[in-house]
Amino acid sequence: MGLKLDKIRLKIDGQEVEVEKGATVLEAAKAAGIYIPTLCYDEDLEPYGGCRLCVVEIEKMRGLPIACTTPATDGMVVHTSTPAVDAVRRTSLELLLARHPSDCLICNRRKPVIGEEQCSPYDVCLRSVAVTDRCVTCPANERCELQDVIDYLGITELRLPRDTERVPVDVSNPFFDFDRNRCILCARCVRACNEITGVGAIDLAYRGYSARVATFGDKQLLESICRSCGECVVHCPVGALAPKETHRPEREVKTTCPYCGVGCQMYLGIKDGKIIAIRGDKDNDVNRGRLCVKGRFGVGEYVTHPERLTSPLMNRNGEFVEASWDEALDEVARRFSRYNLDEVAVVSSAKCTNEENYILQKFSRAVLGTQNVDHCARL
């Protein structure tokens, strides 16, 4: 009984939905598997209510409330798709598309029906769309929330002329680019930077038509207070903020960040035997998806760096020469056997795993016979 009190029931598109008190209409719909188009909504961020794509009709409520900020109440009756709702969504979207590359978005070759051919980066564009404006060259292609919304609304033509004036791309950050030509001003990056990291490096600046996401003083990202964590990139729904490395992994492996003692959980994205992408794991109590600059961008390159040691080396008269494992291991074993226990010592490592530290201290104590084993914990 007590549990029931915290639950509310409502009806969305004729479907009965039960959710916890405090949920929004959008969350209730998601829980029931009903799609409502959104762009500024992000489950990691506070509700914002900026894009107006999530408008719905609610019986006994005036106007068209937005689902992402309206709390669900008991007995509510919600319609997610009506002519009035669709008209508002269409208008909001068209205004937005007047400032975003849109030719591909409404092209039938982007998402062809059966029998038609799909556009690829090497195809000649039939509509003479500039290469920088094409969906197939955008890093977000096929995982773009704007594409999802267009497909949902079935938009195939635009009534407003497009503003094609280009602004320069900010490529100053070594790990990601900021192409404002693709920005839809949903402010998810701004809110991620502020709510998740608290850095506040970027904000919505200027009004109306000149509105843009900018750093303090409109400087390049590298010259700003940005800490390069990439949380803004992760939360961008389109391809405006995107990693410089645009390849997509073939598979992912969950592991623990090798840098600091926080121990963030992450997925390494692998392609051709290399780590090419890293994302935070959301389902754990340590970092809940978040990563700092070292974890997100500072791993792949050192792991397969050309300066990695790839063979045992033995010092012969001041020169390092390559040796086989058997030669090197025999030499180490033979030479260590010559010393007694107070002449030897072992330095273990706080960068190595528990298992390796365990085995090394066991080796030190049980084989070398010495308790002289320590690591750089104190440093």
Add this chain to the structure above:
Amino acid sequence: MAGLVTTFGSGAMTNSIGDIGDARCILIIGTNTTEAHPVIGWEIRKAARRGTRLIVANPRWIQLVREADLWLQHRPGTDVALLMGMCRVIVEEGLLDADFVAERCENFDAFKNSLEGFDLDFVERTTGVPRGQIVEAARMYAGNSPAAIFYAMGITQHSHGTDNVMATANLAMLTGNVGQPGSGVNPLRGQNNVQGACDVGALPNVYPGYQPVADPAIKDKFEQAWACSLSAQPGLTITEIFDAAYRGQIKALYVMGENPVLSEPEAKHAEEALQKLELLVVQDVFLTETARLADVILPGVTFAEKDGTFTNTERRVQLVRQAIEPVGNSKPDWWIIGQIAQRMGGKGFDLTGPSAIMDEIAQLTPAYGGISYRRLEEGGLQWPCPTEEHPGTPRLHTMLFSRGKGHFVPLEYRPPAELADDDYPLILTTGRSLFHFHTGTMSRKVRGLNVFQNEELVEMNPKDAAILGIADGDMVRVVSRRGAVVARACLTDASPAGMVFMTFHFAESPTNQLTNPALDPVAKIPEYKVTAVRIEKNGQMVAMTER
């Protein structure tokens, strides 16, 4: 760590990262959290923005000062005075949790007597913090329970680091801030697996699970388990190992994955010690400054090429999974050691892999008793986790302290081993940058991280720089009693006058050639945080008479 063992009975972080939002007050001392432990730093910042009172005690301006209700800018090395001063205010104003002190702690009277030595005039003079702020901090911390303390190397890396830690523990016990969510004393570990390396016995005085080497029953236990005979004599700590090598007493050294040439204090001495060895074997992934001195180098693999576990700063054991094949002819470190051990006749080294090694750890280490790879597949486990059924322990000391009663420790203030004087008028303190890690072996290999910082910077206050005639970006020589290092000056108000700051990430400017090997007598941690230096421009020494 030794400090928390004395007072609480366990040296680890008492609470969890997930607890941070529950705190009504957070005191951070000796940690630049947003730089060294970024995700925890964000969590603290978020709590502060939601109304948690935040007290930052740090001589330098750090990012979290922006969110702080109070910034105590105490002089380096005066932490004991500051914390005991706060304790004194709490006792005098009756803000203590008398029930908690009476029921769960011991030795309060001796501690209380030692507060005599910390009247606020003395504390103000020693720390440089106005007494009003000390009173305010004491009231804020005691008046907003649960309150949590976080500290890092800024507390431990002092010649009196153990005292510093015990002072934080005294403060927490005095106000009953141990055992509930959002409270506790939380040391943040520097490297990713410091906690784990300690847990599994990479320490000269304890076996896995902090079981003392000197205890005959424990010695028996491990002799049986490992089928060998063991020495009952605790071994040498790392700094003692280098001293012994320097004297020629240690002749052969095995180094796995560390770069002491850059990380040891008075690094020249460490380097010379390594050169005197008859045999140096280094196991690492790169040709580090230390590996260059080796007789044999064995190529290990990175975390991405092997399975294993790391234990994070909140005692959470988590899986590391192999993602790619070992690069070239490199091998996992556990395999290499097993091979050498077998060649030397060691028993129990026919290893099948990390999962089986964890099973052996679990058998011998009570706190890890219930940990296995099968369980870790489902997610990390926080020790103590003694049995298969045990869910792990997010919070320590909830009913009893690990040692039974919380032990108050009377303290007295002792100044840092080295003070500024006419020849060395500035205090150097070392720390970390967000963009690099430890001695830079990994992070310096990442081009993008070098874009943010690719050389050592000597952060100094513009006032000091003006006296010395140094401009932003000038190359300067930083000279201590032990050595000299060249680096670029960076003028910033973050460094108070009289103090300079450097990291130790850059082999080109090996900061630890300057630092003082003066050790804390208990924890044997060197005093990285207080080194007297002078700064020279163009090789000429400038007297800082105006100071």
